[in-house]
Amino acid sequence: MTTENLNIPPVALGTWAWGDSGETGDGYFGSSLTQAGLEEVADKAHAAGFTLWDTAVVYGMGRSETVLGGVLTRFDRSAYQLSTKFTPQVAGEGDDPVADMLDQSLARLGTDYIDLYWIHSPADVAWWTPHLIPLLKSGKVRHVGVSNHNLGEIELADRILGEAGFRVEAVQNHYSLLYRSSEQAGILDHCRKEGIQFFAYMVLEQGALSGKYSPENPLPEGTNRAQAYNGILPQLKALTNKLAAIGAKQGAAASDVAIAWAIAKGTTPLIGVTRPGYIDGLARAISIRLSGDEIAELEALADAARVNTCGWWEKEMRV
């Protein structure tokens, strides 16, 4: 009963930062976004063929979805795909909190369907997963995936959906050079074997691996990402220097190489896009080919940094 295959571009676009107020010191990112800047991001992205947009209710508690919905009014609905999430941890008290949260997302995004709908973080997998089935049947949701689930939880969700003729079509987990928990836990292999698309989030570690930030130029003070990363920037220097050196040989930037690494590992990177120029980076990243030696060197430097970038909302995937 699965609907037609999900059309997945080589890189998907993340909008967590779009939920910030825009004021440094008042959000996760402090990226100072403007409406005109985000419209330019969207125009450039669509012109380059990047049309899958990821958001979530909890990114600015509705603000990311509202801003994204507003920016995308410039395009025909068939020109882009929307990915948003049900977050069990903020479920309401109604008869069907999943259907309710979806309806609120649809209203904020200005649409009547979501291409890819996720359970954001596992709570009670056996309880929440079946709630997706009527949404798939109604067509309000075209495809479903699970995020931050470990291997056992992915398999359980897949079994539950399978009994109704559907399946887990995508997995979305933190995966970067610095955080390879999903690979070590066999989730990447499982996805490859089962034909499940693996979306890698925080490939750039919220900017810490972009080459833009360093101990001399740290992440914006007062933000959550500054708190998470500024203390470890000195340990990341050798890795970001190597990313930049590999990039320089191909006319690319450090961030492009970090994204190319995630593509080389068979994932679809989900990159937080805050500035129009970053779309040029995505276009470069998809044409970079890394050798086996370069991949091994990057991973060795990442391991040598000895940092743990597991987010506060995440759990280690190795069981």
Ligand SMILES: NC(=O)c1ccc[n+]([C@@H]2O[C@H](COP(=O)([O-])OP(=O)(O)OC[C@H]3O[C@@H](n4cnc5c(N)ncnc54)[C@H](OP(=O)(O)O)[C@@H]3O)[C@@H](O)[C@H]2O)c1
């Ligand atoms: N399912 C989940 O639990 C979960 C959790 C986290 C994220 N996500 C999703 O994954 C997306 C990506 O994660 P993220 O946004 O947290 O982090 P990310 O993609 O690792 O990093 C995004 C930041 O990196 C910088 N950046 C992006 N492209 C760049 C480029 N080409 N060159 C230089 N710097 C660049 C920007 O910083 P500046 O703005 O400072 O320039 C941007 O804010 C999110 O937006 C969200 O959609 C999902």
